[in-house]
Amino acid sequence: MTRPLSVALAGLGTVGSGVLSLLRDNADVVRARAGRPVVVTAVSARTRTRERSAALAGLRWFDDPLALAADPAVDVVVEVIGGSEGIARELVEAALGHGKPVVTANKALIAVHGAALAAAAERQHAQLAFEAAVAGGIPVIKALREGLAGNRIARVAGILNGTCNYILTAMREERREFADVLAEAQRLGYAEADPTVDIEGVDAAHKLAILAALAFGRPVAFSDVHIEGIRRVSQLDIAFAGELGYRIKLLGIAERADGGISARVHPAMVPAAAPLARVDGVTNAVVAEGDFVGRVVLEGAGAGAGPTASAIVADLIDLARGRLTPVWGAAADALTPLPAVPILAHDGCYYLRLMVVDRPGVIADVTAVLRDLGVSLESMLQRGRAPGEAVPVVMVTHETREEAMRAALARIAALEAVLEEPVLIRIELA
Amino acid sequence: MTRPLSVALAGLGTVGSGVLSLLRDNADVVRARAGRPVVVTAVSARTRTRERSAALAGLRWFDDPLALAADPAVDVVVEVIGGSEGIARELVEAALGHGKPVVTANKALIAVHGAALAAAAERQHAQLAFEAAVAGGIPVIKALREGLAGNRIARVAGILNGTCNYILTAMREERREFADVLAEAQRLGYAEADPTVDIEGVDAAHKLAILAALAFGRPVAFSDVHIEGIRRVSQLDIAFAGELGYRIKLLGIAERADGGISARVHPAMVPAAAPLARVDGVTNAVVAEGDFVGRVVLEGAGAGAGPTASAIVADLIDLARGRLTPVWGAAADALTPLPAVPILAHDGCYYLRLMVVDRPGVIADVTAVLRDLGVSLESMLQRGRAPGEAVPVVMVTHETREEAMRAALARIAALEAVLEEPVLIRIELA
Numbered sequence: 070m071t072r073p074l075s076v077a078l079a080g081l082g083t084v085g086s087g088v089l090s091l092l093r094d095n096a097d098v099v100r101a102r103a104g105r106p107v108v109v110t111a112v113s114a115r116t117r118t119r120e121r122s123a124a125l126a127g128l129r130w131f132d133d134p135l136a137l138a139a140d141p142a143v144d145v146v147v148e149v150i151g152g153s154e155g156i157a158r159e160l161v162e163a164a165l166g167h168g169k170p171v172v173t174a175n176k177a178l179i180a181v182h183g184a185a186l187a188a189a190a191e192r193q194h195a196q197l198a199f200e201a202a203v204a205g206g207i208p209v210i211k212a213l214r215e216g217l218a219g220n221r222i223a224r225v226a227g228i229l230n231g232t233c234n235y236i237l238t239a240m241r242e243e244r245r246e247f248a249d250v251l252a253e254a255q256r257l258g259y260a261e262a263d264p265t266v267d268i269e270g271v272d273a274a275h276k277l278a279i280l281a282a283l284a285f286g287r288p289v290a291f292s293d294v295h296i297e298g299i300r301r302v303s304q305l306d307i308a309f310a311g312e313l314g315y316r317i318k319l320l321g322i323a324e325r326a327d328g329g330i331s332a333r334v335h336p337a338m339v340p341a342a343a344p345l346a347r348v349d350g351v352t353n354a355v356v357a358e359g360d361f362v363g364r365v366v367l368e369g370a371g372a373g374a375g376p377t378a379s380a381i382v383a384d385l386i387d388l389a390r391g392r393l394t395p396v397w398g399a400a401a402d403a404l405t406p407l408p409a410v411p412i413l414a415h416d417g418c419y420y421l422r423l424m425v426v427d428r429p430g431v432i433a434d435v436t437a438v439l440r441d442l443g444v445s446l447e448s449m450l451q452r453g454r455a456p457g458e459a460v461p462v463v464m465v466t467h468e469t470r471e472e473a474m475r476a477a478l479a480r481i482a483a484l485e486a487v488l489e490e491p492v493l494i495r496i497e498l499a
Numbered sequence: 500m501t502r503p504l505s506v507a508l509a510g511l512g513t514v515g516s517g518v519l520s521l522l523r524d525n526a527d528v529v530r531a532r533a534g535r536p537v538v539v540t541a542v543s544a545r546t547r548t549r550e551r552s553a554a555l556a557g558l559r560w561f562d563d564p565l566a567l568a569a570d571p572a573v574d575v576v577v578e579v580i581g582g583s584e585g586i587a588r589e590l591v592e593a594a595l596g597h598g599k600p601v602v603t604a605n606k607a608l609i610a611v612h613g614a615a616l617a618a619a620a621e622r623q624h625a626q627l628a629f630e631a632a633v634a635g636g637i638p639v640i641k642a643l644r645e646g647l648a649g650n651r652i653a654r655v656a657g658i659l660n661g662t663c664n665y666i667l668t669a670m671r672e673e674r675r676e677f678a679d680v681l682a683e684a685q686r687l688g689y690a691e692a693d694p695t696v697d698i699e700g701v702d703a704a705h706k707l708a709i710l711a712a713l714a715f716g717r718p719v720a721f722s723d724v725h726i727e728g729i730r731r732v733s734q735l736d737i738a739f740a741g742e743l744g745y746r747i748k749l750l751g752i753a754e755r756a757d758g759g760i761s762a763r764v765h766p767a768m769v770p771a772a773a774p775l776a777r778v779d780g781v782t783n784a785v786v787a788e789g790d791f792v793g794r795v796v797l798e799g800a801g802a803g804a805g806p807t808a809s810a811i812v813a814d815l816i817d818l819a820r821g822r823l824t825p826v827w828g829a830a831a832d833a834l835t836p837l838p839a840v841p842i843l844a845h846d847g848c849y850y851l852r853l854m855v856v857d858r859p860g861v862i863a864d865v866t867a868v869l870r871d872l873g874v875s876l877e878s879m880l881q882r883g884r885a886p887g888e889a890v891p892v893v894m895v896t897h898e899t900r901e902e903a904m905r906a907a908l909a910r911i912a913a914l915e916a917v918l919e920e921p922v923l924i925r926i927e928l929a
Contacts, residue, residue, distance in 0.1 A: 087791070100833070208645070215822070216641045218813050219812030286528070344798070359636075360524075362636035363800045363806055367795070370794075378791055379647065391821075393821075398532050403530075
C-alpha cells in the first residue's frame with residue numbers, strides 16, 4: 070500500500086471539525102478514491118478546549134499554525150482559519166514557500182491575494198487548491214477549470230451567498246421587510262452577528278472574482294468587481310418584481326463585454342422561469358455558458374460544515390492522486406489580462422421605481438428626462454390613485470447604457486414631485 | 500514549449516466533426532488549459548467524402564481505424580464510432596492493449612464491457628476516459644468521480660435521455676399523444692428513425708449503469724438495471740399526474756437499498772417542485788446525494804455535437820495535463836461489488852390507473868384486492884360518471900413493496916369490470 074497523505078489542519082471551527090469528521094467517517098471511501106489513506110496528523114487552532122480532546126487524540130498539536138508549514142512530516146496544509154490577512158495569509162504563504170501544497174476554503178484570501186499566491190505556487194511547484202472557497206460542496210471550480218476547459222466561456226453567473234438568498238426568499242414568500250428577516254436569520258444562525266460582509270455583497274464578490282478568473286483565464290482581480298448589497302431591497306420592489314414576472318436575487322455576474330470583462334455583484338431582476346430564479350433559501354447555484362457546451366447549471370448547498378468538508382476532501386484526493394492543475398487553470402504566462410469593463414459601460418434593461426406625488430404632469434416630467442437621455446421604456450406601471458399623495462411608479466427600460474441611466478436618475482431624483490431616492494435594479498435574463 | 504498531444508479521431512459523424520471544430524476554433528483556450536497544444540493528427544471514418552476534404556487537409560487518413568491503435572505517432576485515440584460491439588469495441592481494446600489512452604463517447608460500450616475494459620486499462624496503465632458518455636457536456640462523471648469523491652453517495656438520479664424528455668415535455672405542454680409527438684420528434688431530428696434504444700429506456704440505462712458504478716464504487720453492471728421505456732405513457736396519465744401535483748419523467752435511479760444497489764430506468768411521477776420535474780425539453784440533469792455534500796444538481800445539454808465535443812476535449816485536456824483517475828474512481832481491488840436489489844424488492848409509492856365499468860361494487864372489489872395484499876391507499880380519484888361505461892379510476896398508494904403491488908395488479912386486471920391493462924407508475928420524491 071502507498072504511504073498515507075499526511076494532512077495538517079489549521080483551524081478547528083465548524084469547517085475544520087467537518088473535515089476531521091469526513092476523513093474519519095468516510096476513511097474507506099476516501100482511501101479507495103485517493104488510492105491511499107488520507108489522514109489528519111497535525112492540528113492547530115486558537116484554543117485547545119476540553120471538548121476537543123477526544124476528537125484530537127493521537128494528533129500532534131501545534132500552538133503556532135506557521136509551524137505546520139515547515140514540518141517535514143506534513144504533506145499538505147489545510148487552511149480553514151479564514152480572513153484575507155493575518156495568520157491565514159502568513160500560513161498559506163509559508164506553506165507554499167516551503168513547496169508544500171495548500172488546500173483552503175478561504176475565498177477572501179484567494180480573491181484578494183490570489184494572483185501573488187498563484188505565482189508563489191507556480192514558482193515552488195506546489196498546488197494551491199480552493200474548491201471549498203466558492204459555492205460550498207458544488208464542484209464548480211473543478212467544472213470551470215477542468216470539466217468545461219475546452220470552452221470559451223461567455224458568461225458565468227450565480228447565487229453565491231446563501232445568507233442573502235435566504236433573506237430575499239423569506240422576504241418574497243412571507244411578505245416581510247429586510248430588517249425583520251435579517252434579525253430572524255441572525256437568531257437562526259443563517260446570518261452572522263455582524264452580517265456586513267454577506268449583506269453588502271462582499272462575500273459574493275470574493276467568490277465571483279474567483280469564478281471570473283477561472284472562466285476567462287485571467288489573473289484574479291477582486292478590485293475590478295462592482296459591488297452592491299441587498300440592504301436597499303424592499304418588500305415593495307419584491308412585490309412589483311413578482312407582478313412583472315421577475316424575482317429579485319443577489320447575483321454575481323461576470324461576462325465578456327466590449328473586449329473586456331464585466332464583473333459585478335448586485336440585486337437583479339431575473340425572469341421567474343430562469344434557472345437562477347428558482348433557487349431558493351440558502352442554496353447556491355452557478356450558471357456557466359460556453360461556446361460548445363451551451364448552458365450548464367450547478368446547484369447545491371453553498372456553505373456549512375458538511376458541504377465545505379466535501380470540497381476540501383475532494384482537493385485532498387486530487388493531491389493524493391497527483392492530479393495537478395494550475396491555480397487559474399493555465400500557467401501565469403498563458404493567462405490573458407482582459408481589461409475590466411466599468412459598471413458605467415454596462416448595457417442592459419433596468420427596473421426603475423419612484424415615489425411621486427400623484428398630480429398631473431409628473432409622469433410627463435419624468436418621461437421627458439428619460440427621452441432627453443435616450444432611455445426608452447418598455448413598460449410602465451402605476452398602481453393606486455391618491456391625488457396629492459405619494460404613489461409608486463414603476464418603469465422598465467429597453468437596453469440602455471448605465472451611464473445614461475444614472476444621468477437620468479440624477480435629474481429625476483431632483484424633480485420636486487419625486488419624493489424618495491429612486492430605486493434602480495438591473496434586469497438579467499438568465 | 501511541451502510537445503503537442505497527438506490525437507487520432509475514429510469516427511467523423513456529428514460528434515467527430517464537433518471535436519475537430521472545437522480543437523480548431525478554441526486551439527488557444529485548449530492549449531492554455533492543457534499546457535500544450537492538443538491536435539488531431541490522424542482520422543479514420545467509413546467514407547472519405549468530398550465535403551470533408553477541406554476540414555481534413557493535413558491530417559493522416561486511415562481506412563482501418565484499428566491501425567490508429569498501433570500507430571506510434573498517436574498519443575491518444577478518440578473513439579466516436581459508437582455501438583457496444585464491432586469495430587468500436589475492437590478499436591478500444593486494441594488501443595488499450597497497446598497501452599494507449601482512449602477517450603470515448605460510447606455509453607453502450609462502457610456500460611456493457613466497462614468492467615473488462617477497465618481491467619485492461621489498469622493492466623496497461625492506460626487511461627480510459629468517457630465524460631461524453633453520460634449527459635453530454637455536463638461534467639457529471641468528473642463531479643461524481645472527483646468533485647464529490649469524499650462522499651458516500653446514497654442516491655443518484657437523472658434525466659438521461661433528451662429524446663424521451665422532449666417527448667414527455669411536448670405531451671404535457673401540448674396535450675398530445677405519444678405516437679404523434681414521436682413522429683414529430685423524428686421529423687425534427689430529436690428522435691432517430693429507429694427510436695427503440697431511446698424510447699425503450701436502453702440508452703438511459705447505459706448511462707445509469709455508468710453513474711451507478713461511479714457513485715457506489717462498484718464494477719459496472721448493465722444487466723442489473725431494470726428497464727422500462729415511455730411507450731405506454733398516455734396523455735390521460737400525464738393529465739392525472741398534473742392534477743396530483745406530479746410530472747411524469749423518464750428517470751434513471753440508482754440508490755442504496757437493503758444492503759445492495761437498486762438501479763432502474765422507468766417513467767416516474769416526480770413532485771412538480773422537485774429539481775428534476777422542472778427539467779424540460781432535450782435538457783439532461785443529474786441529482787447526486789452525498790452524506791456530507793447533501794444534494795447536488797447538475798443540468799445542461801445532454802447531447803449534440805458541441806456539448807459532446809466539450810466533454811471529449813475535457814478528457815483530452817486531463818490527459819495532456821497528466822491528471823489520471825481509475826476508470827471507476829478506484830482501482831479494481833478497491834471496488835465493492837454490492838449486490839443488485841431486484842425490482843420486486845423495490846419499496847415505494849405507486850400511481851395506479853384503471854379503466855373500469857362505472858357500476859356499483861367495482862371500487863369495493865378493487866380495494867378489497869389491495870387490502871388483501873396489504874397495499875394501503877393514500878388517495879383515490881374518480882373523474883366523470885358514465886353509468887355502464889368505462890371511466891378512469893386513479894389510486895395513489897402508501898409505501899408498498901413492488902412484489903405485493905404486482906400481485907395486486909394481476910388480480911385487479913383479472914376482475915371482469917376492469918377493461919384495460921392497468922397502468923402502474925412509480926412515484927419518486929426527488
